[in-house]
Amino acid sequence: MQRIRLRYTKRGRLRFTSHRDFQRAFERALRRAEVPMAYSAGFTPHPKVSYANAAPTGTGSEAEYLEIALTEPRDPDKLRELLDESMPVGLDIIDAVESHTSGLADRLTASIWELRLDGVEPADAARAAEAFRAAESVEVQRRTKNGIRTFDAREAVVRLEAVTADEALAHDTDRPTDQPCAILRLVVRHVTPAVRPDDVLSGLRAVADLAPPVPAAVTRLAQGLLHEETGTVTDPLAPDREAATAPPVNDGAPAAAATASAPEGPA
Missing domain, CATH: 3.30.70.580 (Pseudouridine synthase I, catalytic domain, N-terminal subdomain)
Structure with missing residues (x-):
């Protein structure tokens, strides 16, 4: 198979x-x-x-x-x-x-998300992101099948920053480009309960009163294994590519290469 x-x-x-x-x-x-x-x-x-x-x-x-x-x-x-x-x-x-390799799902430990906030000034979004990062915890609520659940949205967020339109356009993602808007980039750990981009938006509303006039356009740019030092995620398919191009592993059998004898010189 x-x-x-x-x-x-x-x-x-x-x-x-x-x-x-x-x-x-x-x-x-x-x-x-x-x-x-x-x-x-x-x-x-x-x-x-x-x-x-x-x-x-x-x-x-x-x-x-x-x-x-x-x-x-x-x-x-x-x-x-x-x-x-x-x-x-x-x-x-x-x-x-x-x-x-095994364990594809185990290598999906974080996601990079981009939030396009139409009708929001970039400076206001940047200040809200700074306030979110500065908070020790940001409690938000989500309706579940068992009722309203309250949890901390701050702990799962590794990075949250405002980016320029030029930086955002470097990615082939779904967004209109005919009007100015604020754009936030965030890296979120996959935890339980899952912290979603809309939870982060609720947190921004709670800590900085940031409320976009229209629903945010949300795009996942990447997901993979979280690199703790840089706060980025790695390509989860890379280990399979590397394994496919790696040289075959020696099975432990002794090499059969013979050593040629040097010709004798003149007496």
């Missing part, structure tokens, strides 16, 4: 698709591309697809991940092209690697 790990996006209006909507679209793409999928056992077999830490409905993303299991080997790059052609525009398959 071959396992392939894929990175995909949610762009434009497709950011409003739910995770279930994406699952249906992806399974149709698998059938159109005639991917030799492995299936689960039982009375209702399902294709073996593992989804990892999907973004909330309504948020864009440049870094969603999943893994599929195949019954026959396929070239990851060609498979990516076939699947991408079969997916709706906006749900784009942008990367594929063969799995050579």
Whole structure:
């Protein structure tokens, strides 16, 4: 069985698709591309697809991940092209690697998010971010199926800073560019309970009275293993690429290379 790990996006209006909507679209793409999928056992077999830490409905993303299991080997790059052609525009398959390591989900420990705050002055957003960082804790509330839950949104935030429009435009993300706005970049640890971008926005309202006049446009730029020293995240597919190009490991058998004898010189 071959396992392939894929990175995909949610762009434009497709950011409003739910995770279930994406699952249906992806399974149709698998059938159109005639991917030799492995299936689960039982009375209702399902294709073996593992989804990892999907973004909330309504948020864009440049870094969603999943893994599929195949019954026959396929070239990851060609498979990516076939699947991408079969997916709706906006749900784009942008990367594929063969799995050579375990624990993809374990390498998704943090996310980089970008929040576009239309109608907010950049200076006001920068002051609010500074107040959030300075706070020891920022309690916010979220409605759950068990009622209202209160938790600290500050502890999970590794970085929070205002960025310029030019810095934001360096990323191919879903945002209009025809009007000025404030843009915040944040790095958030994946903790329990999960701290989402809207929780951080609630925290900014609580500590600095920052209330955008329209809903923020939220995009996940990356997710991966958190680098504690720099506060950034690393590519979770990098270990698989490195394993694929690494030289084969010696199995411990003694080398059979013979040493040639030097010719004898004249007496």
